[in-house]
């Protein structure tokens with residue numbers, strides 16, 4: 001732990017609040033079949049083959065719906081026709097007929113654990129399914145950006161502090177140099193919002209799985225430390241910037257009459273940060289988390305302009321009510337210049 | 338021709354290919370990439386075996402084959418056998434550059450790949466190698482896979498490779514060509530486990 005983080009109690013909780021979850025997605029295709037985007041006629045056969053293989057290896061596996069956490073694993077909502085399997089043995093979701101025939105997604109608190117879980121299921125599936133592979137370019141995927149290991153491994157981070165002090169740009173450049181990438185998390189089709197990022201490997205070919213996993217973990221650790229420092233800087237050196245962002249967001253959440261899902265995510269972001277730092281009364285960090293992760297799922301933006309006002313209005317009403325009693329606490333007021 | 342690099346020798350599958358044997362036939366070019374060792378071994382004069390191979394091969398059916406080996410000369414018999422056996426496979430990736438490339442296995446056109454960013458089938462990786470190679474070179478770490486290979490299939494590939502070595506040693510080129518086809522057909526690894 002760095003000395004600056006030990007200085008203040010509130011810094012200790014930063015780390016787990018910044019780090020939302022880690023994931024590992026292994027993409028595979030079955031030889032002899034066209035990719036799902038090209039041909040949906042074999043989707044049933046492929047889903048059945050994946051289901052059977054899982055049944056033999058993971059007895060509790062069952063077809064189901066991907067929950068909130070699983071959604072963060074797909075860079076976009078899974079295409080129509082995707083079959084999802086969940087299981088009790090491993091924190092893993094298997095999606096059949098997404099972009100590729102098979103995507104094995106592990107979710108855990110570190111990239112290492114997420115990869116180990118996904119790898120176990122991938123190997124189990126490999127006993128029964130013949131994966132398309134060439135010695136020169138590895139596992140063959142529908143997208144050239146997944147070929148080779150077929151592995152995307154990363155961590156979902158809430159980088160509100162860095163975004164607020166305008167230091168995301170240098171961080172993204174730093175990630176570039178590590179062959180890592182910061183992707184905006186796509187929640188219910190909303191991009192570039194909420195300052196929640198997937199920190200994920202940009203390269204899948206030419207480096208082995210362990211190298212990718214280790215680097216992904218290093219990148220996440222480095223960003224967590226930078227975000228922690230950014231939050232400390234906000235509190236200690238830029239209290240007006242910090243309190244303005246939080247108080248302004250609270251004011252809008254209390255009084256806006258129309259709220260789009262995208263705007264809501266942007267407003268919840270500083271509130272989640274303040275809650276996790278223990279600066280709010282009327283909302284705990286866990287409650288902020290739950291709102292953050294679940295809201296956009298049940299309330300995506302309405303594409304039809306005529307109906308949009310009605311949806312946004314209803315959403316605003318709900319949020320007004322929820323935030324009516326959320327106020328900065330005394331610690332926060334002491335902080336204000 | 339840009340291929341995924343480094344390309345492995347298509348005979349021993351171990352060393353990097355350094356030489357290409359080319360044969361022009363019906364206006365199409367068939368290519369076989371081999372390493373220096375295999376090229377030297379297969380080019381060594383072997384009068385008896387050579388005659389035997391020609392007799393067994395289908396050389397009578399195409400008398401007017403012009404041949405290039407690294408510039409000039411005749412391909413050694415083993416190479417010739419492999420070339421004819423793999424002609425289709427090589428054709429697959431050697432289409433003309435001007436027209437829109439199409440994957441023969443799934444019908445996907447290169448223009449569609451560019452539009453959607455997605456390939457149509459595992460075979461597209463061979464069909465569009467020329468187009469994908471530079472892209473991988475620019476975007477990926479290295480255009481050479483390191484890491485895992487499929488767990489189940491590795492054994493069978495090793496097995497076939499050993500048989501191929503045996504066939505080469507016995508100078509049974511017909512068998513070698515058949516085994517080579519099997520290796521090509523396998524979407525399988527040459528190393529075990531890969532971990």
Ligand SMILES: [Zn+2]
Nearest residue numbers: 346349372375
């Ligand atoms: Zn060789």
Ligand SMILES: [Zn+2]
Nearest residue numbers: 440443458461
């Ligand atoms: Zn294809």
